[in-house]
Amino acid sequence: MSSDDRRVAVLGAGMHPWGKWGRNFVEYGLAAARQALDDAGVSWEDVGYVAGADTIRNGYPGFIAGATFAQALGWTGARVSSVYAACASGAAAIANARAQILAGLCDVALVVGADTTPKGFFAPVGGERRDDPDWLRFHLLGATNPAYFALYARRRMDAYGATEEDFAQVKVKNARHGLANPNARYRKEVTVEEVLASPMVADPLRLLEICATSDGGAALVLSSMEFARRQGGGRPPVTVAAVSTVTPRFPNTVIEMPNFATDSAAAVPTDDLGFRPSIAAAAYEEAGIGPDDVDLAEVYDLSSALELDWYEDIGLCGPGEAEKLLREGATTLGGRVPVNPSGGLSCFGEAIPAQAIAQVCESVWQLRGEASGRQVEGATVAVTANQGLFGHGSSVVLCR
Amino acid sequence: MAAVEGWFTLDRAAPALLGSRCVVCGTYAFPAEAHFCRNPRCVSTEFDQVELSRRGRVWSYTDARYQPPPPYVAAEPYEPFALAAVELEAERMVVMGQLAHGVGVDDVSVGDEVELVLDILYEDDDHEYLVWKWQPLDTASGR
Numbered sequence: 090m091s092s093d094d095r096r097v098a099v100l101g102a103g104m105h106p107w108g109k110w111g112r113n114f115v116e117y118g119l120a121a122a123r124q125a126l127d128d129a130g131v132s133w134e135d136v137g138y139v140a141g142a143d144t145i146r147n148g149y150p151g152f153i154a155g156a157t158f159a160q161a162l163g164w165t166g167a168r169v170s171s172v173y174a175a176c177a178s179g180a181a182a183i184a185n186a187r188a189q190i191l192a193g194l195c196d197v198a199l200v201v202g203a204d205t206t207p208k209g210f211f212a213p214v215g216g217e218r219r220d221d222p223d224w225l226r227f228h229l230l231g232a233t234n235p236a237y238f239a240l241y242a243r244r245r246m247d248a249y250g251a252t253e254e255d256f257a258q259v260k261v262k263n264a265r266h267g268l269a270n271p272n273a274r275y276r277k278e279v280t281v282e283e284v285l286a287s288p289m290v291a292d293p294l295r296l297l298e299i300c301a302t303s304d305g306g307a308a309l310v311l312s313s314m315e316f317a318r319r320q321g322g323g324r325p326p327v328t329v330a331a332v333s334t335v336t337p338r339f340p341n342t343v344i345e346m347p348n349f350a351t352d353s354a355a356a357v358p359t360d361d362l363g364f365r366p367s368i369a370a371a372a373y374e375e376a377g378i379g380p381d382d383v384d385l386a387e388v389y390d391l392s393s394a395l396e397l398d399w400y401e402d403i404g405l406c407g408p409g410e411a412e413k414l415l416r417e418g419a420t421t422l423g424g425r426v427p428v429n430p431s432g433g434l435s436c437f438g439e440a441i442p443a444q445a446i447a448q449v450c451e452s453v454w455q456l457r458g459e460a461s462g463r464q465v466e467g468a469t470v471a472v473t474a475n476q477g478l479f480g481h482g483s484s485v486v487l488c489r
Numbered sequence: 490m491a492a493v494e495g496w497f498t499l500d501r502a503a504p505a506l507l508g509s510r511c512v513v514c515g516t517y518a519f520p521a522e523a524h525f526c527r528n529p530r531c532v533s534t535e536f537d538q539v540e541l542s543r544r545g546r547v548w549s550y551t552d553a554r555y556q557p558p559p560p561y562v563a564a565e566p567y568e569p570f571a572l573a574a575v576e577l578e579a580e581r582m583v584v585m586g587q588l589a590h591g592v593g594v595d596d597v598s599v600g601d602e603v604e605l606v607l608d609i610l611y612e613d614d615d616h617e618y619l620v621w622k623w624q625p626l627d628t629a630s631g632r
Contacts, residue, residue, distance in 0.1 A: 356514040
């Protein structure tokens with residue numbers, strides 16, 4: 090890294106296991122935060138800044154998650170923020186914490202996200218809101234989240250010849266990856282036949298290929314490089330080399346939740362780089378690396394098919410080459426660049442504000458060599474990628 | 490009556506979606522934009538209401554085998570329906586819609602030409618609530 094060092098250190102990572110526990114989200118966040126603080130070897134009183142990732146389905150405490158967790162840990166006067174960016178909320182919280190550290194406003198920051206989710210399809214929050222596209226897309230179209238995932242999946246089949254077997258194979262891979270992960274909710278091998286025998290939800294996507302909604306919590310303790318050096322200890326910490334929270338560039342011509350239409354490209358030509366590819370590209374640029382440097386990736390497999398889109402969008406291969414990469418085994422543990430060694434959303438289900446943080450926790454454990462039973466041997470660079478509805482990019486580059 | 494006010498014409502024979510076109514840069518939007526132009530290089534606040542192209546080509550499609558949660562108003566018993574994202578050539582945009590009643594995923598392919606129709610979204614004791622849907626043109630799919 091240059092003298093213009095923009096890295097921050099990851100001192101600690103923690104998770105409350107994913108599941109359908111049905112308890113208050115604060116409990117999961119607190120457990121994850123305490124584990125991350127223990128892992129970091131710093132006391133809660135040393136934390137100068139708390140960055141909470143919000144949940145919108147748990148009332149007011151969820152909207153001010155940073156303060157909710159700070160109160161649960163015991164008020165210390167730490168400064169606080171609470172941020173919502175849909176599925177990218179965790180990355181937005183990491184970005185807030187990192188900015189405080191890089192600005193020299195605090196030495197140690199705690200990032201926490203946790204959620205308690207309802208069963209079944211995500212529905213819009215209550216009330217009749219005829220000016221809210223998220224309400225209207227359910228009302229006028231019956232377009233659930235899987236419907237949008239299915240549009241992308243069908244597109245891959247048509248454009249690149251992806252097959253239902255390919256999509257099923259992603260699930261089979263991730264199920265195997267997650268078997269030994271103590272924080273994963275689903276730890277069971279499945280076969281291609283079992284996936285293809287599961288009920289169709291939104292053609293061509295089947296029940297076992299669509300991520301569930303889960304309860305869970307994840308936390309990180311971040312610090313300045315200077316604090317990490319002073320703290321000393323063993324080997325150098327894993328560092329955050331880049332955080333991308335980019336929005337789309339007009340015109341965004343891919344249909345996205347919860348919209349009824351794309352932007353129009355009638356007046357301004359389409360950008361060469363679409364929104365999803367721009368997310369990791371910004372992170373790579375900031376980190377001064379490229380996709381060839383990546384040893385493992387944690388990507389947002391909201392559906393099995395969407396994982397294949399991410400292979401291309403984070404630059405692991407060119408457009409239309411993801412199926413080949415999968416079939417070669419390159420993205421399986423033991424392959425060239427394992428994707429979702431944690432098991433991904435396929436094994437976790439989605440706990441929205443915790444998920445982007447969980448991707449970083451897994452990357453940290455991988456880069457430390459602590460990912461027992463799912464370790465990517467010798468990994469030194471990890472990238473995470475995710476996308477929140479309403480135009481929230483999320484990508485973090487971590488290095489050892 | 491329309492399930493949503495001002496999003497489409499109620500011309501049963503030849504309905505059209507109502508979008509907006511920026512009077513300065515020509516950018517379209519659906520649903521119509523009234524306050525700001527989405528083009529970052531344009532600061533216009535004036536828009537013409539325009540009828541969007543009634544025909545387009547399927548960009549992608551899917552269906553809903555399970556009943557969506559409210560505020561979707563489902564028929565009893567639930568009847569699965571299909572959805573399409575449709576590319577409009579003149580507007581250079583993709584617009585979502587359900588496929589017309591009785592049209593399933595086996596009846597369409599990417600690239601097929603479809604036309605806008607009005608169809609019942611749901612009904613109660615007083616009204617039928619109409620919404621736009623996409624109807625494949627007979628000649629398009631060849632099936």
